[in-house]
Amino acid sequence: xxxxxxxxxxKVYNPDTVPVHALRDVSVSIxxxxxxxxVGPSGSGKTTLLNLVGGLDKPTSGEVEVEGIRIxxxxxxxxxxxxxxxxxxxxxxxxxxxVFSARENVSFIMxxxxxxxxxxxxxxxxxxxAVGLGNRKDARPPQMSGGEQQRVAVARALASxxxxxxxxxxxxxxxxEAAMNLLDIxxxxxQEQNVTFVFSTHDQRVIDRARRVITLVDGAVDSDEHxxxxxxxxx
Amino acid sequence: xxxxxxxxxxNIWRHPARSGVxxxxxxxxxCAGVVTVGTMNGLMRQRVDxxxxxxxxxxxxxxxxxxxxxxxxxxxxxxxxxxxxxxxxPRVESHTSRTLSDGVLQSPVRASGVRIRGIDVESEVRxxxxxxxxxxxEYLDTDVRNAVLMxxxxxEEHNLDLGNRIVLTFEDTDGRLASASFNIAGLFKSASxxxxxxxxxxxxxxxxxxxxxxxxxxxxxxxxxSEEVAESFVADFxxxxxxxxAQTWRELSPELSMLVELGGVMVFLITMIIMAALxxxxxxxxxxxxxxxxxEIGMLLSVGMSRPRVFSMIMLESVIxxxxxxxxxxxxxxxxxxxxxxxxxxxxxxxEGMAEIGWDYMVYPLMSAREYVAVVTVVIxxxxxxxVYPALKAIRINPLEAARDH
Numbered sequence: 086x087x088x089x090x091x092x093x094x095x096k097v098y099n100p101d102t103v104p105v106h107a108l109r110d111v112s113v114s115i116x117x118x119x120x121x122x123x124v125g126p127s128g129s130g131k132t133t134l135l136n137l138v139g140g141l142d143k144p145t146s147g148e149v150e151v152e153g154i155r156i157x158x159x160x161x162x163x164x165x166x167x168x169x170x171x172x173x174x175x176x177x178x179x180x181x182x183x184v185f186s187a188r189e190n191v192s193f194i195m196x197x198x199x200x201x202x203x204x205x206x207x208x209x210x211x212x213x214x215a216v217g218l219g220n221r222k223d224a225r226p227p228q229m230s231g232g233e234q235q236r237v238a239v240a241r242a243l244a245s246x247x248x249x250x251x252x253x254x255x256x257x258x259x260x261x262e263a264a265m266n267l268l269d270i271x272x273x274x275x276q277e278q279n280v281t282f283v284f285s286t287h288d289q290r291v292i293d294r295a296r297r298v299i300t301l302v303d304g305a306v307d308s309d310e311h312x313x314x315x316x317x318x319x320x
Numbered sequence: 321x322x323x324x325x326x327x328x329x330x331n332i333w334r335h336p337a338r339s340g341v342x343x344x345x346x347x348x349x350x351c352a353g354v355v356t357v358g359t360m361n362g363l364m365r366q367r368v369d370x371x372x373x374x375x376x377x378x379x380x381x382x383x384x385x386x387x388x389x390x391x392x393x394x395x396x397x398x399x400x401x402x403x404x405x406x407x408x409x410p411r412v413e414s415h416t417s418r419t420l421s422d423g424v425l426q427s428p429v430r431a432s433g434v435r436i437r438g439i440d441v442e443s444e445v446r447x448x449x450x451x452x453x454x455x456x457x458e459y460l461d462t463d464v465r466n467a468v469l470m471x472x473x474x475x476e477e478h479n480l481d482l483g484n485r486i487v488l489t490f491e492d493t494d495g496r497l498a499s500a501s502f503n504i505a506g507l508f509k510s511a512s513x514x515x516x517x518x519x520x521x522x523x524x525x526x527x528x529x530x531x532x533x534x535x536x537x538x539x540x541x542x543x544x545x546s547e548e549v550a551e552s553f554v555a556d557f558x559x560x561x562x563x564x565x566a567q568t569w570r571e572l573s574p575e576l577s578m579l580v581e582l583g584g585v586m587v588f589l590i591t592m593i594i595m596a597a598l599x600x601x602x603x604x605x606x607x608x609x610x611x612x613x614x615x616e617i618g619m620l621l622s623v624g625m626s627r628p629r630v631f632s633m634i635m636l637e638s639v640i641x642x643x644x645x646x647x648x649x650x651x652x653x654x655x656x657x658x659x660x661x662x663x664x665x666x667x668x669x670x671x672e673g674m675a676e677i678g679w680d681y682m683v684y685p686l687m688s689a690r691e692y693v694a695v696v697t698v699v700i701x702x703x704x705x706x707x708v709y710p711a712l713k714a715i716r717i718n719p720l721e722a723a724r725d726h
Contacts, residue, residue: 141622141719162626169624180619184330196323197625245624 086153087114088248088281089138094147096133096304107133109304110147115249115297118279120272122286122295130304131285132253138283139172139251140164151248169197173242173250177257179234181226187213187237188222194244212240216270232263236270243274249281256288268294324629328636331609339641342605346598346645347652353594354653354695357587358685359665364583365686367679368569370511371576373449376569377416377541378550381557384565386538387572392421393493395536397563405560406542411549416443417537419524423490425470427478434474435519436488438527447543450510450521457482457506460523467505467523471516475507482507488520493532500530513676542566595698599706602638606710610634614717621719634714638707646699650692660685 096108108130115121123131136142138149140156149156151171159167168174181190191209200208213222216236226234235255242250252271256264272294274280284291292298300308332339372378381402383394396402399417406412419438424431441460445451451459460467468486475481482504489499502522510516528535544553550568557566570577610617620630664682667674671681 136720139622165621165624165626168622174619174622176619176622178615180615182327182616182620184327184334193323194623197623197629241623 087150088117088119088152089113089115089283090150091134091138092148092150094134094137094149095145096130096137096142097145100145106304108137108144111301111304111306112147113299113306113309115281115283117248117281118275119281119283119297120275120295121281121283121297121299122292123284123299123301124286124292125301125307127287129301131301133304134301135251135253135283135285139174140168169194169245171248173245173247175235175238175242175250175252175255177254179226179231179238179258181234181237181241183226186223186225187218187229187233187240190226190237191240191244194241198245208244209240212243213237215243215274216240217266230263231259232266235259235263235267239267239270239274243280249283252282252284254286254288255284256286256291261290264288264290324633324636325640328633328640331613331633331637332641334609338605338608342601342641343645343648345601346642347649349594349597350646350649350695350699351652351656353590354650354687354692355656355660355685356590357691357695358657358660358687359683360583360587360590361687361691362661362665362683362685363679364580366683367511368576368580370680371573372547372569373543374453374510375448375450375515375541376573376576377447378544378547379542379554379557379566379568380572381540381542381564381566382538383563386420390422391495392491392531392536392538393495395419395493395532395538396540398561399535399537399540402540402561402564405557406540409553409556411544411553413543413545414443414447415540415542416440416447417524418444418539418541419527419531419536420538421490421527421531423488425474425478425520426487426489427480427484429479430477432474432477433518434488436490436527437519437521438524438531439521440524447541450508453508453510454506455509457504459506460521462505464503464505466500466502466526468502469506469508469521470504471519472507472509473513473516474518474520475504477517480504488522490531492530493536498530502526511675511680591695591698595702598642598699599702602642602703602706603709605641606634606638606707607713609637610710610714617714617717618719621717627715631711631715634711635704635707638703638710642699642703646696646703650696653687654692657685657687 090113092112094108094111095106098105098107111134123134125131133142137144140159144157147157156164156167182193185193188206188209191212192205195205195208210219210222213219216239218233218236218240221229221233226237229237256267259267268291271282275282284295286292296312298310298312299306381396383396386394403415403417406415417440421436423434423436425434439460454469455472460469468488470480478486480486484504485501486504487499487501489497492498508516542553544550554566554568617630621627661684664684667681667683674681
């Protein structure tokens with residue numbers, strides 16, 4: 086069963102005034118362990134698609150299923166709880182809590198899930214080590230570089246043990262070295278721990294690493310390539 | 321909850337200067353407010369206490385028609401039975417009987433209308449503090465025959481001094497005019513210029529001799545164990561006696577009672593002004609904090625923090641901020657009040673004007689525990705109300721804000 090599936094997913098902004106068709110009948114299916122990039126020019130609907138599959142926005146029509154559970158009709162409270170337990174988010178601007186240390190930022194999600202405090206600390210430390218920030222766990226975001234902050238954001242996204250991670254332009258604010266470093270980490274998580282990643286990106290460095298590239302044009306799927314990142318496109 | 325508390329506390333200190341200024345405003349505002357309210361209370365209380373203790377007393381007994389008509393033949397019937405009844409009432413601390421009549425004071429210079437107050441020196445001293453107003457000469461416990469005390473202001477108007485003679489003319493109990501000369505034994509200056517101009521004091525023995533062929537009393541001033549028992553005392557007295565009527569100081573001096581009410585209104589207004597400033601301070605600070613953190617709050621909502629939790633977080637920030645300021649502010653206020661209630665607030669620069677309207681320039685602020693509780697309660701309510709709007713605004717943030725660039 087697909088971990089994430091959309092069926093005829095559409096989103097129209099301002100339907101009563103000047104309708105803008107951000108997404109048109111998008112049907113995609115993502116399996117567990119995929120490392121997928123959603124690409125396309127500005128305004129092609131990448132972010133809208135991520136917002137819809139992340140339960141942050143509601144579709145005009147169509148359906149989103151996460152492991153067979155339909156989320157489009159969920160009420161706000163259910164959806165919030167669903168996101169907390171099933172979806173990890175990595176934002177372009179990191180969006181860490183600046184008054185919390187790296188460790189507290191990672192623990193925070195587990196705290197919202199009411200996890201055991203001791204286990205929570207252990208897991209936060211483990212995740213920070215995994216993203217190469219074992220020695221920076223007490224640093225606060227303003228004391229960290231952009232790359233470090235984004236790595237904390239990845240650790241935070243992983244903390245809730247989500248079914249998949251949605252990353253909207255994760256490397257857009259990073260320099261090349263930090264971007265490559267981040268991609269290495271995410272790729273390692275994907276390969277070693279079978280974590281599913283879905284990115285929206287313009288960044289060729291990210292696209293080059295992806296094993297599947299979904300291209301959107303004017304809100305519709307233009308192509309869907311499965312490929313070996315080392316050998317180029319396969320389908 | 322601990323994490324929410326910790327997060328809220330740290331959020332407050334993201335901008336130490338901004339939060340510090342608000343905290344200082346809460347502390348100083350609350351402290352100044354309490355001291356101002358306390359000073360107003362003290363001023364009112366002193367005025368009321370002074371008038372009660374110096375002359376008015378907690379309750380007075382008259383012939384039912386005396387206060388309206390003022391005729392000397394409207395004396396208190398059954399005076400001796402009333403005195404026995406008062407002596408047997410444990411609520412009564414002391415009492416004094418007075419013989420009163422309106423009359424005319426004549427000096428070589430001019431004539432003035434006055435109220436002649438015949439007092440029993442011993443019981444008057446036991447009951448009131450009016451004798452403390454004597455500024456020159458002797459009180460009425462003097463060997464001088466037909467001694468009279470008058471206000472310094474009245475004496476100045478008549479160009480009179482100690483030892484001078486005046487003539488008092490009044491209506492006796494049979495309705496005939498009577499007059500006699502009196503010697504000025506002393507001059508007083510009370511806190512009320514009006515009182516000093518309109519009253520002269522003589523010994524009741526001297527006055528009764530001229531007024532009637534038997535002892536007559538028009539007023540009995542009663543000091544009770546406390547002001548609170550005045551109502552019940554008056555009710556009991558009036559059910560016991562039909563020929564005489566007791567009234568509380570509030571009934572006798574409605575203007576004084578109104579002044580107390582007015583003081584309450586002023587205190588309320590001052591409190592409301594301070595609280596309004598506090599509310600706007602909180603609202604402004606929290607809204608600024610909120611606008612700066614739209615993306616962050618959007619992120620919290622995106623990753624699964626429920627809206628009630630976000631609401632609580634914003635409310636907690638306001639509550640912590642205000643309660644910290646209010647706790648320190650109330651502490652400062654309490655210390656200031658403790659000091660000022662002993663040392664007093666010196667308003668000497670307004671002494672002359674205050675004396676004109678019968679106020680003392682040394683004010684001892686006063687604040688009851690109930691009023692402290694009321695202030696704290698109002699602070700809590702105002703804080704919660706002022707916090708609701710930013711908190712509601714926070715939970716209306718669209719989680720998509722997290723993904724957008726600002």
